[in-house]
Amino acid sequence: MSRAGEDSNRRMLRARDAMDRSYGEPLDVAALARIAHVSPAHFSRTFRATFGETPNSYLRRRRVERAMFLLRSTDRSVTDVCLAVGFSSLGTFSRVFTEIVGEPPSAYRRRGPLAPVPSCFGMRWLRPSEKTAVPEKPADGGGP
Known part of the structure; x- marks a missing residue:
């Protein structure tokens, strides 16, 4: 190189x-x-x-990955998690989360707490696959 x-x-x-x-x-x-x-x-x-992937797509996926962890490992409300991971709108958070994960945040939370496993395995297991990700819409020049 x-x-x-x-x-x-x-x-x-x-x-x-x-x-x-x-x-x-x-x-x-x-x-x-x-x-x-x-x-x-x-x-x-x-x-x-x-x-x-685009910067916006990467950032959205990163935020959703963190939200997945928080939803299953804390008692914080979905709104709290939404704001903690960088989304400013609960509606946008729910839509993006559902697009990437395949189910709404509240349904994902109902799966229960995460099993105690080494963090490297947990991160790999929780990472949304490329198969479930919905292609990003054309950017309008704004942020995620």
């Missing part, structure tokens, strides 16, 4: 790490592009080429 390719990958990893760390905060493509030190359009193209 060329030096430029390595630099590009490092920049994309820096932005993805910021999404993993700060998924509960408002993040948009422009802010993530600033972290990667590139333009928003270049960031979106390069992120998709590097990771196989």
Whole structure:
């Protein structure tokens, strides 16, 4: 891999790490592009080429993964979980959660508490599969 390719990958990893760390905060493509030190359009193209999904899709999936854990391991309300993982609307959260997981948050919670397993197995087991994910709608230029 060329030096430029390595630099590009490092920049994309820096932005993805910021999404993993700060998924509960408002993040948009422009802010993530600033972290990667590139333009928003270049960031979106390069992120998709590097990771196989758009920044918005990755962030939505990351937020839903965290919500899945919180719904089954805490007594927090669905609204509390929605806000904790970075969604500002319960309706949007429920729609996105259902698209990715295949069932609404309240139905997912009724499955009961998570079994005590090592976190690496739990994270892999809980990760929504690509088969269940609904293709992302074209972005309107706004945040997730």
